[in-house]
Amino acid sequence: MNYPSRTIEEAVSEISKLPGIGKKSALRMALHLLKSDKQVAHSLSSALVNLVENTTFCTECHNISDQSICQICSSHRRERSIIAVVQDTKDVLAIENTGQYQGLYHVLGGVIAPVQGIGPNQLHIDALVERLRKNEEVKEVILALSPTMEGDTTAFYIRKKLAEFPIRISTIARGIPVGGDLEYTDEITLGRSILSRIDF
Amino acid sequence: MNYPSRTIEEAVSEISKLPGIGKKSALRMALHLLKSDKQVAHSLSSALVNLVENTTFCTECHNISDQSICQICSSHRRERSIIAVVQDTKDVLAIENTGQYQGLYHVLGGVIAPVQGIGPNQLHIDALVERLRKNEEVKEVILALSPTMEGDTTAFYIRKKLAEFPIRISTIARGIPVGGDLEYTDEITLGRSILSRIDF
Numbered sequence: 001m002n003y004p005s006r007t008i009e010e011a012v013s014e015i016s017k018l019p020g021i022g023k024k025s026a027l028r029m030a031l032h033l034l035k036s037d038k039q040v041a042h043s044l045s046s047a048l049v050n051l052v053e054n055t056t057f058c059t060e061c062h063n064i065s066d067q068s069i070c071q072i073c074s075s076h077r078r079e080r081s082i083i084a085v086v087q088d089t090k091d092v093l094a095i096e097n098t099g100q101y102q103g104l105y106h107v108l109g110g111v112i113a114p115v116q117g118i119g120p121n122q123l124h125i126d127a128l129v130e131r132l133r134k135n136e137e138v139k140e141v142i143l144a145l146s147p148t149m150e151g152d153t154t155a156f157y158i159r160k161k162l163a164e165f166p167i168r169i170s171t172i173a174r175g176i177p178v179g180g181d182l183e184y185t186d187e188i189t190l191g192r193s194i195l196s197r198i199d200f
Numbered sequence: 201m202n203y204p205s206r207t208i209e210e211a212v213s214e215i216s217k218l219p220g221i222g223k224k225s226a227l228r229m230a231l232h233l234l235k236s237d238k239q240v241a242h243s244l245s246s247a248l249v250n251l252v253e254n255t256t257f258c259t260e261c262h263n264i265s266d267q268s269i270c271q272i273c274s275s276h277r278r279e280r281s282i283i284a285v286v287q288d289t290k291d292v293l294a295i296e297n298t299g300q301y302q303g304l305y306h307v308l309g310g311v312i313a314p315v316q317g318i319g320p321n322q323l324h325i326d327a328l329v330e331r332l333r334k335n336e337e338v339k340e341v342i343l344a345l346s347p348t349m350e351g352d353t354t355a356f357y358i359r360k361k362l363a364e365f366p367i368r369i370s371t372i373a374r375g376i377p378v379g380g381d382l383e384y385t386d387e388i389t390l391g392r393s394i395l396s397r398i399d400f
Contacts, residue, residue, distance in 0.1 A: 002296060004271065004289060005264045007247075007255045014247040017240060018229045029218045031289055033252055034264070035309075040217060041252040045245040047207075047214040052233055052241040055207045064205045064234070071204065089204060089231055096202060109235075 008034075060131065062107040062124045064089050072105060079103045081139040085128065085158060087111050087151070091144065103142070106131065111150040112157060120157055128158070132165050140168040147174050208234075260331065262307040262324045264289050272305060279303045281339040285328065285358060287311050287351070291344065303342070306331065311350040312357060320357055328358070332365050340368040347374050 003009035008030050015026035033041045057063065058070035061083075065071070072078060072092075082103030086092055087110060095101050108123040132138055141162060145151035159169055175193035176185050185193075203209035208230050215226035233241045257263065258270035261283075265271070272278060272292075282303030286292055287310060295301050308323040332338055341362060345351035359369055375393035376385050385393075 002293070004292065005255055005266045007251050007266070008264055008289075011247045011251040014244040017244070019232045020225060020228065025220060027290060027293070028220065030251055032219045033248065034255060038252045041248045044214040044217070045248045047211045048233065048241045048245045048248075051207050051211040051230055052238045055205055055234060064208055066205045066207070089208075090227060092204065093202070093227070 061105045062109060062127065063092055063105055077102070080135070081137055082142065083128075083131070083138055083140070084142040084144045086144050087146065087154075095144065103140075106141075108145075108154070111145060111148075111154040113150045120154075123154070125158060125161060129161055132162065132167070138165075138167060140170060143169065143171045145171075261305045262309060262327065263292055263305055277302070280335070281337055282342065283328075283331070283338055283340070284342040284344045286344050287346065287354075295344065303340075306341075308345075308354070311345060311348075311354040313350045320354075323354070325358060325361060329361055332362065332367070338365075338367060340370060343369065343371045345371075 003012065008027075011030040011033075012023060012026040015021060015029055016023050021029075033044075055064055056066065056068065058065040058073055059068050060073040061070060063070050063072070067074070079102045083106050084095060084101060084103055085106045085108060086095070087108055089107060092105050092107060095105075106124065106128050108125065108128075110118050110123050112118060112120055112123065128141075132141070141158075143155040143158060145155050155171060162169055173196065174189065175196070176182065176189065182190065203212065208227075211230040211233075212223060212226040215221060215229055216223050221229075233244075255264055256266065256268065258265040258273055259268050260273040261270060263270050263272070267274070279302045283306050284295060284301060284303055285306045285308060286295065287308055289307060292305050292307060295305075306324065306328050308325065308328075310318050310323055312318060312320055312323065328341075332341070341358075343355040343358060345355050355371060362369055373396065374389065375396070376382065376389065382390065
Protein backbone atom coordinates (compact mmCIF):
# COMPACT_ATOMS: atom_id res chain seq x y z
CA MET A 1 0.00 0.00 0.00
CA ASN A 2 1.14 3.51 -0.75
CA TYR A 3 0.79 5.44 2.48
CA PRO A 4 0.36 9.20 2.25
CA SER A 5 2.98 9.94 4.90
CA ARG A 6 6.18 8.41 6.23
CA THR A 7 5.08 8.75 9.86
CA ILE A 8 1.92 6.72 9.28
CA GLU A 9 3.81 4.15 7.21
CA GLU A 10 6.27 3.63 10.07
CA ALA A 11 3.52 3.43 12.66
CA VAL A 12 1.56 0.89 10.59
CA SER A 13 4.69 -1.17 10.02
CA GLU A 14 5.49 -1.22 13.76
CA ILE A 15 1.94 -1.84 14.98
CA SER A 16 1.45 -4.69 12.51
CA LYS A 17 4.38 -6.54 14.12
CA LEU A 18 2.10 -7.24 17.09
CA PRO A 19 0.53 -10.70 17.06
CA GLY A 20 -2.85 -10.89 15.35
CA ILE A 21 -2.63 -7.42 13.81
CA GLY A 22 -2.54 -6.99 10.05
CA LYS A 23 -1.81 -3.89 8.02
CA LYS A 24 -5.47 -2.87 7.85
CA SER A 25 -6.07 -3.06 11.59
CA ALA A 26 -2.76 -1.29 12.16
CA LEU A 27 -3.85 1.53 9.88
CA ARG A 28 -7.17 1.77 11.70
CA MET A 29 -5.32 2.04 15.00
CA ALA A 30 -2.89 4.64 13.69
CA LEU A 31 -5.76 6.77 12.35
CA HIS A 32 -7.56 6.35 15.66
CA LEU A 33 -4.50 7.65 17.51
CA LEU A 34 -4.21 10.57 15.10
CA LYS A 35 -7.83 11.51 15.76
CA SER A 36 -7.59 11.09 19.53
CA ASP A 37 -5.90 13.40 21.95
CA LYS A 38 -2.10 13.18 21.60
CA GLN A 39 -1.93 12.11 25.22
CA VAL A 40 -3.44 8.70 24.30
CA ALA A 41 -0.47 7.85 22.08
CA HIS A 42 1.98 9.22 24.63
CA SER A 43 0.53 7.13 27.47
CA LEU A 44 0.50 4.02 25.29
CA SER A 45 4.04 4.69 24.19
CA SER A 46 5.41 5.12 27.70
CA ALA A 47 3.45 2.13 29.03
CA LEU A 48 5.14 -0.02 26.39
CA VAL A 49 8.63 1.21 27.24
CA ASN A 50 7.87 0.82 30.92
CA LEU A 51 6.61 -2.70 30.26
CA VAL A 52 9.80 -3.98 28.67
CA GLU A 53 12.17 -1.95 30.83
CA ASN A 54 10.68 -2.37 34.28
CA THR A 55 8.87 -5.69 34.30
CA THR A 56 10.69 -8.20 36.45
CA PHE A 57 10.12 -11.87 36.96
CA CYS A 58 9.62 -13.80 40.17
CA THR A 59 12.84 -15.65 40.96
CA GLU A 60 10.81 -18.55 42.36
CA CYS A 61 8.05 -19.23 39.82
CA HIS A 62 9.28 -17.07 36.89
CA ASN A 63 5.91 -15.38 36.58
CA ILE A 64 5.81 -11.66 35.82
CA SER A 65 6.09 -9.75 39.06
CA ASP A 66 6.83 -6.34 40.50
CA GLN A 67 8.94 -7.78 43.30
CA SER A 68 11.69 -10.39 43.17
CA ILE A 69 9.29 -12.83 44.83
CA CYS A 70 5.76 -12.56 43.43
CA GLN A 71 2.56 -12.11 45.44
CA ILE A 72 1.52 -15.73 44.99
CA CYS A 73 4.89 -17.18 45.98
CA SER A 74 5.14 -14.92 49.02
CA SER A 75 1.53 -15.39 50.15
CA HIS A 76 0.97 -17.36 53.37
CA ARG A 77 -2.50 -18.33 52.29
CA ARG A 78 -1.36 -20.49 49.37
CA GLU A 79 -0.88 -24.23 49.67
CA ARG A 80 2.87 -24.65 49.34
CA SER A 81 2.81 -28.39 48.67
CA ILE A 82 1.36 -28.14 45.16
CA ILE A 83 2.97 -26.54 42.11
CA ALA A 84 1.08 -26.07 38.83
CA VAL A 85 3.44 -26.00 35.86
CA VAL A 86 2.08 -23.68 33.16
CA GLN A 87 3.29 -22.36 29.84
CA ASP A 88 2.72 -18.67 30.34
CA THR A 89 1.48 -15.81 32.52
CA LYS A 90 -1.79 -16.01 30.56
CA ASP A 91 -2.35 -19.47 32.00
CA VAL A 92 -1.66 -18.33 35.57
CA LEU A 93 -4.31 -15.65 35.09
CA ALA A 94 -6.73 -18.17 33.59
CA ILE A 95 -6.32 -20.61 36.48
CA GLU A 96 -6.46 -17.83 39.09
CA ASN A 97 -9.73 -16.66 37.54
CA THR A 98 -11.33 -20.04 38.22
CA GLY A 99 -10.83 -19.54 41.97
CA GLN A 100 -10.36 -23.33 42.23
CA TYR A 101 -6.63 -23.49 42.82
CA GLN A 102 -4.75 -22.47 45.95
CA GLY A 103 -1.30 -23.85 45.24
CA LEU A 104 1.79 -22.27 43.70
CA TYR A 105 2.82 -21.96 40.04
CA HIS A 106 5.84 -22.52 37.90
CA VAL A 107 5.89 -20.62 34.61
CA LEU A 108 7.93 -22.36 31.90
CA GLY A 109 7.95 -19.42 29.51
CA GLY A 110 6.87 -21.59 26.59
CA VAL A 111 6.64 -25.22 25.52
CA ILE A 112 9.12 -27.44 23.69
CA ALA A 113 8.61 -26.67 20.00
CA PRO A 114 11.50 -27.89 17.82
CA VAL A 115 9.88 -26.38 14.74
CA GLN A 116 10.20 -22.91 16.29
CA GLY A 117 13.63 -23.76 17.67
CA ILE A 118 12.48 -23.87 21.31
CA GLY A 119 14.23 -26.61 23.21
CA PRO A 120 13.98 -27.59 26.90
CA ASN A 121 17.00 -25.45 27.76
CA GLN A 122 15.19 -22.26 26.80
CA LEU A 123 12.41 -23.04 29.28
CA HIS A 124 12.52 -22.85 33.07
CA ILE A 125 12.55 -26.65 33.46
CA ASP A 126 15.90 -26.89 35.24
CA ALA A 127 14.72 -24.18 37.60
CA LEU A 128 11.71 -26.38 38.43
CA VAL A 129 13.98 -29.34 39.24
CA GLU A 130 16.12 -27.05 41.38
CA ARG A 131 13.04 -25.72 43.11
CA LEU A 132 11.83 -29.22 44.00
CA ARG A 133 15.27 -30.15 45.27
CA LYS A 134 15.25 -27.15 47.61
CA ASN A 135 11.64 -27.38 48.78
CA GLU A 136 10.95 -30.77 50.24
CA GLU A 137 7.47 -29.70 51.27
CA VAL A 138 6.22 -30.01 47.64
CA LYS A 139 4.05 -33.13 47.38
CA GLU A 140 2.48 -32.69 43.95
CA VAL A 141 3.27 -31.15 40.58
CA ILE A 142 0.30 -30.52 38.27
CA LEU A 143 1.26 -30.31 34.60
CA ALA A 144 -1.28 -27.73 33.46
CA LEU A 145 -0.16 -27.48 29.83
CA SER A 146 -2.35 -27.18 26.75
CA PRO A 147 -3.31 -30.56 25.23
CA THR A 148 -1.40 -29.87 22.02
CA MET A 149 1.48 -31.85 20.58
CA GLU A 150 3.98 -29.36 22.02
CA GLY A 151 2.23 -29.29 25.39
CA ASP A 152 2.17 -33.07 25.61
CA THR A 153 5.83 -33.34 24.59
CA THR A 154 6.79 -30.85 27.27
CA ALA A 155 4.69 -32.70 29.86
CA PHE A 156 6.40 -36.02 29.01
CA TYR A 157 9.81 -34.39 29.20
CA ILE A 158 9.09 -32.84 32.60
CA ARG A 159 7.64 -36.09 33.96
CA LYS A 160 10.88 -37.85 33.05
CA LYS A 161 12.95 -35.08 34.63
CA LEU A 162 10.96 -35.28 37.88
CA ALA A 163 11.08 -39.06 38.13
CA GLU A 164 13.73 -38.83 40.87
CA PHE A 165 11.35 -37.05 43.28
CA PRO A 166 8.90 -38.99 45.46
CA ILE A 167 5.97 -36.77 44.54
CA ARG A 168 2.66 -37.13 42.76
CA ILE A 169 2.75 -35.85 39.17
CA SER A 170 -0.68 -35.12 37.75
CA THR A 171 -2.11 -33.41 34.71
CA ILE A 172 -5.30 -31.41 34.31
CA ALA A 173 -8.25 -33.56 33.22
CA ARG A 174 -9.00 -33.79 29.52
CA GLY A 175 -12.57 -34.44 28.58
CA ILE A 176 -15.70 -32.92 27.21
CA PRO A 177 -16.00 -29.22 28.10
CA VAL A 178 -18.82 -28.27 30.44
CA GLY A 179 -21.80 -27.40 28.25
CA GLY A 180 -20.21 -29.25 25.33
CA ASP A 181 -22.20 -31.59 23.14
CA LEU A 182 -21.15 -35.24 22.99
CA GLU A 183 -22.15 -35.49 19.35
CA TYR A 184 -19.83 -32.69 18.27
CA THR A 185 -16.82 -33.62 20.39
CA ASP A 186 -13.85 -34.90 18.37
CA GLU A 187 -13.12 -38.60 18.69
CA ILE A 188 -9.79 -38.22 20.50
CA THR A 189 -11.26 -36.09 23.28
CA LEU A 190 -14.32 -38.35 23.56
CA GLY A 191 -12.11 -41.47 23.58
CA ARG A 192 -9.88 -40.01 26.28
CA SER A 193 -12.85 -38.94 28.35
CA ILE A 194 -14.18 -42.54 28.32
CA LEU A 195 -10.78 -44.02 29.23
CA SER A 196 -10.31 -41.59 32.09
CA ARG A 197 -13.92 -41.80 33.33
CA ILE A 198 -14.55 -40.87 36.95
CA ASP A 199 -16.87 -42.24 39.65
CA PHE A 200 -20.21 -40.54 39.77
CA MET B 201 -8.52 -9.58 36.08
CA ASN B 202 -5.80 -9.54 38.68
CA TYR B 203 -2.55 -8.87 36.83
CA PRO B 204 0.67 -10.08 38.42
CA SER B 205 2.48 -6.79 37.87
CA ARG B 206 1.67 -3.11 37.66
CA THR B 207 3.68 -2.63 34.47
CA ILE B 208 1.72 -5.28 32.60
CA GLU B 209 -1.57 -3.99 33.98
CA GLU B 210 -0.77 -0.50 32.70
CA ALA B 211 0.33 -1.81 29.32
CA VAL B 212 -2.83 -3.92 28.95
CA SER B 213 -5.00 -0.99 29.95
CA GLU B 214 -3.32 1.31 27.41
CA ILE B 215 -3.21 -1.22 24.55
CA SER B 216 -6.85 -2.14 25.03
CA LYS B 217 -7.84 1.49 24.37
CA LEU B 218 -7.02 0.88 20.70
CA PRO B 219 -10.05 0.15 18.53
CA GLY B 220 -10.92 -3.54 18.21
CA ILE B 221 -8.57 -4.66 20.98
CA GLY B 222 -9.94 -6.27 24.13
CA LYS B 223 -8.16 -7.08 27.37
CA LYS B 224 -7.24 -10.59 26.23
CA SER B 225 -5.65 -9.50 22.96
CA ALA B 226 -3.91 -6.67 24.80
CA LEU B 227 -2.44 -9.15 27.28
CA ARG B 228 -1.30 -11.37 24.42
CA MET B 229 0.44 -8.39 22.81
CA ALA B 230 2.06 -7.30 26.07
CA LEU B 231 3.38 -10.82 26.68
CA HIS B 232 4.62 -10.95 23.09
CA LEU B 233 6.55 -7.70 23.61
CA LEU B 234 8.00 -9.02 26.86
CA LYS B 235 9.24 -12.14 25.07
CA SER B 236 10.61 -10.25 22.07
CA ASP B 237 13.72 -8.17 21.94
CA LYS B 238 13.28 -4.91 23.88
CA GLN B 239 14.00 -3.03 20.67
CA VAL B 240 10.61 -4.08 19.26
CA ALA B 241 8.74 -2.23 22.00
CA HIS B 242 11.08 0.76 21.74
CA SER B 243 10.57 1.08 17.97
CA LEU B 244 6.82 0.74 18.34
CA SER B 245 6.79 3.28 21.12
CA SER B 246 8.77 5.89 19.20
CA ALA B 247 6.80 5.29 16.00
CA LEU B 248 3.62 6.09 17.94
CA VAL B 249 5.01 9.29 19.41
CA ASN B 250 6.41 10.26 16.02
CA LEU B 251 3.00 9.56 14.48
CA VAL B 252 1.05 11.96 16.66
CA GLU B 253 3.78 14.58 16.94
CA ASN B 254 5.04 14.81 13.37
CA THR B 255 2.15 13.86 11.14
CA THR B 256 0.87 16.85 9.26
CA PHE B 257 -2.15 17.29 7.07
CA CYS B 258 -2.39 18.58 3.53
CA THR B 259 -3.76 22.12 3.64
CA GLU B 260 -5.66 21.47 0.40
CA CYS B 261 -7.35 18.09 0.81
CA HIS B 262 -6.80 17.51 4.58
CA ASN B 263 -5.35 14.08 3.95
CA ILE B 264 -2.38 12.95 6.02
CA SER B 265 0.79 14.21 4.41
CA ASP B 266 4.47 14.84 5.05
CA GLN B 267 4.40 18.17 3.23
CA SER B 268 1.95 21.02 3.55
CA ILE B 269 0.57 20.07 0.12
CA CYS B 270 0.27 16.31 -0.33
CA GLN B 271 1.68 14.25 -3.20
CA ILE B 272 -1.73 13.84 -4.81
CA CYS B 273 -2.65 17.53 -4.63
CA SER B 274 0.74 18.60 -5.96
CA SER B 275 0.92 15.99 -8.72
CA HIS B 276 0.65 17.23 -12.30
CA ARG B 277 -0.62 13.88 -13.48
CA ARG B 278 -3.90 14.07 -11.57
CA GLU B 279 -7.11 15.32 -13.10
CA ARG B 280 -7.73 18.59 -11.26
CA SER B 281 -11.35 18.98 -12.32
CA ILE B 282 -12.70 16.14 -10.14
CA ILE B 283 -12.69 15.96 -6.35
CA ALA B 284 -13.73 12.81 -4.49
CA VAL B 285 -15.07 13.63 -1.03
CA VAL B 286 -14.20 10.82 1.40
CA GLN B 287 -14.56 10.22 5.10
CA ASP B 288 -11.02 9.22 5.96
CA THR B 289 -7.45 8.52 4.85
CA LYS B 290 -8.44 4.82 4.79
CA ASP B 291 -10.86 5.60 1.96
CA VAL B 292 -8.24 7.52 -0.03
CA LEU B 293 -6.00 4.46 0.21
CA ALA B 294 -8.86 2.16 -0.78
CA ILE B 295 -9.73 4.23 -3.85
CA GLU B 296 -6.06 4.68 -4.81
CA ASN B 297 -5.63 0.90 -4.65
CA THR B 298 -8.31 0.43 -7.31
CA GLY B 299 -6.18 2.37 -9.80
CA GLN B 300 -9.44 3.61 -11.36
CA TYR B 301 -9.41 7.21 -10.13
CA GLN B 302 -7.13 10.00 -11.28
CA GLY B 303 -8.78 13.00 -9.68
CA LEU B 304 -8.14 14.78 -6.39
CA TYR B 305 -9.55 14.08 -2.94
CA HIS B 306 -11.11 15.95 -0.08
CA VAL B 307 -10.90 14.22 3.31
CA LEU B 308 -13.73 15.20 5.65
CA GLY B 309 -12.21 13.64 8.75
CA GLY B 310 -15.44 11.86 9.64
CA VAL B 311 -19.15 11.90 8.90
CA ILE B 312 -22.01 13.71 10.55
CA ALA B 313 -22.99 11.55 13.53
CA PRO B 314 -25.15 13.40 16.06
CA VAL B 315 -25.16 10.36 18.35
CA GLN B 316 -21.39 10.64 18.72
CA GLY B 317 -21.61 14.42 18.88
CA ILE B 318 -20.01 14.99 15.47
CA GLY B 319 -21.65 17.89 13.66
CA PRO B 320 -20.82 19.42 10.26
CA ASN B 321 -18.59 22.04 11.88
CA GLN B 322 -16.14 19.41 13.09
CA LEU B 323 -15.66 18.17 9.53
CA HIS B 324 -13.77 19.85 6.69
CA ILE B 325 -16.97 20.77 4.84
CA ASP B 326 -16.47 24.54 4.92
CA ALA B 327 -12.95 23.98 3.62
CA LEU B 328 -14.45 22.10 0.67
CA VAL B 329 -16.77 25.00 -0.12
CA GLU B 330 -13.82 27.38 0.14
CA ARG B 331 -11.77 25.12 -2.11
CA LEU B 332 -14.46 25.11 -4.80
CA ARG B 333 -14.78 28.88 -4.58
CA LYS B 334 -11.05 29.28 -5.17
CA ASN B 335 -10.62 26.62 -7.86
CA GLU B 336 -12.97 27.29 -10.71
CA GLU B 337 -11.46 24.42 -12.69
CA VAL B 338 -13.37 21.88 -10.59
CA LYS B 339 -16.18 20.43 -12.67
CA GLU B 340 -17.34 17.49 -10.55
CA VAL B 341 -17.52 16.47 -6.91
CA ILE B 342 -17.94 12.73 -6.24
CA LEU B 343 -19.43 11.99 -2.83
CA ALA B 344 -17.58 8.75 -2.05
CA LEU B 345 -19.04 8.16 1.41
CA SER B 346 -20.10 4.86 2.93
CA PRO B 347 -23.78 4.01 2.28
CA THR B 348 -24.68 4.19 5.98
CA MET B 349 -27.17 6.51 7.61
CA GLU B 350 -24.34 8.84 8.68
CA GLY B 351 -22.71 8.72 5.26
CA ASP B 352 -25.98 9.49 3.49
CA THR B 353 -26.77 12.33 5.90
CA THR B 354 -23.37 13.85 5.26
CA ALA B 355 -23.79 13.44 1.51
CA PHE B 356 -27.17 15.23 1.60
CA TYR B 357 -25.73 18.02 3.72
CA ILE B 358 -22.78 18.53 1.36
CA ARG B 359 -25.02 18.45 -1.73
CA LYS B 360 -27.09 21.26 -0.21
CA LYS B 361 -23.95 23.24 0.66
CA LEU B 362 -22.61 22.89 -2.89
CA ALA B 363 -25.89 23.85 -4.60
CA GLU B 364 -24.47 27.32 -5.41
CA PHE B 365 -21.74 25.89 -7.68
CA PRO B 366 -22.42 25.04 -11.33
CA ILE B 367 -20.79 21.62 -11.06
CA ARG B 368 -21.84 18.01 -11.35
CA ILE B 369 -22.33 16.29 -8.00
CA SER B 370 -22.24 12.52 -8.18
CA THR B 371 -22.05 9.63 -5.76
CA ILE B 372 -20.38 6.25 -6.10
CA ALA B 373 -22.72 3.58 -7.50
CA ARG B 374 -24.56 1.38 -5.02
CA GLY B 375 -25.46 -2.08 -6.19
CA ILE B 376 -24.64 -5.71 -5.96
CA PRO B 377 -20.92 -6.29 -5.29
CA VAL B 378 -18.95 -7.98 -8.05
CA GLY B 379 -19.09 -11.71 -7.34
CA GLY B 380 -22.07 -11.21 -5.05
CA ASP B 381 -25.08 -13.47 -5.16
CA LEU B 382 -28.46 -11.91 -6.04
CA GLU B 383 -30.27 -14.30 -3.73
CA TYR B 384 -28.29 -13.23 -0.67
CA THR B 385 -28.26 -9.49 -1.34
CA ASP B 386 -30.35 -7.48 1.11
CA GLU B 387 -33.56 -6.03 -0.28
CA ILE B 388 -32.50 -2.38 0.00
CA THR B 389 -29.33 -2.88 -2.04
CA LEU B 390 -31.15 -5.03 -4.58
CA GLY B 391 -33.99 -2.50 -4.81
CA ARG B 392 -31.55 0.37 -5.33
CA SER B 393 -29.58 -1.58 -7.92
CA ILE B 394 -32.79 -2.08 -9.94
CA LEU B 395 -33.80 1.57 -9.68
CA SER B 396 -30.36 2.77 -10.75
CA ARG B 397 -29.92 0.14 -13.47
CA ILE B 398 -27.46 0.97 -16.25
CA ASP B 399 -27.42 0.32 -20.01
CA PHE B 400 -25.78 -2.92 -20.97
